[in-house]
Amino acid sequence: RGGPVLAVDGPAAAGKGTLAKRLASSLNLPYLDTGLLYRAVGRLVLDAGQDPAAPAEDFARRLRAEDTQRKGLRTQEVARAASLVAAQPAVRSALVETQRRFAQERGGVLDGRDIGTAIFPDADVKLFITASPATRALRRFLQMGEDPKAEGAAARLAAMEADLQARDAADAGRQAAPMQVAADAVVIETDTLSADAVLAEALRVVRERL
Numbered sequence: 762r763g764g765p766v767l768a769v770d771g772p773a774a775a776g777k778g779t780l781a782k783r784l785a786s787s788l789n790l791p792y793l794d795t796g797l798l799y800r801a802v803g804r805l806v807l808d809a810g811q812d813p814a815a816p817a818e819d820f821a822r823r824l825r826a827e828d829t830q831r832k833g834l835r836t837q838e839v840a841r842a843a844s845l846v847a848a849q850p851a852v853r854s855a856l857v858e859t860q861r862r863f864a865q866e867r868g869g870v871l872d873g874r875d876i877g878t879a880i881f882p883d884a885d886v887k888l889f890i891t892a893s894p895a896t897r898a899l900r901r902f903l904q905m906g907e908d909p910k911a912e913g914a915a916a917r918l919a920a921m922e923a924d925l926q927a928r929d930a931a932d933a934g935r936q937a938a939p940m941q942v943a944a945d946a947v948v949i950e951t952d953t954l955s956a957d958a959v960l961a962e963a964l965r966v967v968r969e970r971l
């Protein structure tokens with residue numbers, strides 16, 4: 762490979778994307794959000810009026826770069842569809858090459874669920890970024906511009922937390938490349954860390970390993 766590969770895995774809304782983007786820019790490496798591939802397939806399936814639990818390999822094989830650049834891939838509906846298509850081994854196989862090829866020329870930072878375990882088991886650095894469900898739900902809530910003190914916010918926050926936990930359980934419990942901490946991954950618990958502190962910790966690990 763033309764450069765180092767950094768795998769950044771972890772559950773939904775743990776701050777993987779924020780960290781992976783900042784790592785990539787600090788280290789001058791290409792960045793790939795692999796969740797977007799599954800979200801884009803989920804979106805295509807929903808657009809076709811198909812049940813995301815039904816076989817979706819064709820949609821994954823036909824995926825084009827512009828499908829991952831569409832607006833509206835960040836909704837909960839698309840996330841749920843993504844998780845359902847992502848449980849299908851044929852969908853995952855259809856996306857493996859795209860992910861491996863991405864890092865071929867210059868290396869890269871990839872975030873997802875199975876980067877360190879399935880896509881790049883030989884990644885130079887593996888990080889597993891996590892936080893409690895309550896922390897992750899609150900971060901996602903604030904990201905969406907919600908005010909935790911607003912009318913009905915407590916119920917919406919609780920629903921968000923339940924939604925994240927259901928998706929994590931599905932992602933960790935599936936047969937095909939389940940979300941798992943790789944044996945040689947460094948786990949970073951981000952509950953009490955700022956985004957800057959997470960980056961500093963990750964860069965310390967990177968310097969140790971590269």
Ligand code: C5P
Nearest residue numbers: 795796797799843844847873874875932
């Ligand atoms: O990371 P994000 O929340 O965008 O991912 C959406 C869904 O895509 C996840 O819940 C998971 O089911 C799936 N995914 C995956 N493997 C990856 C990245 C995402 O199965 N490497």
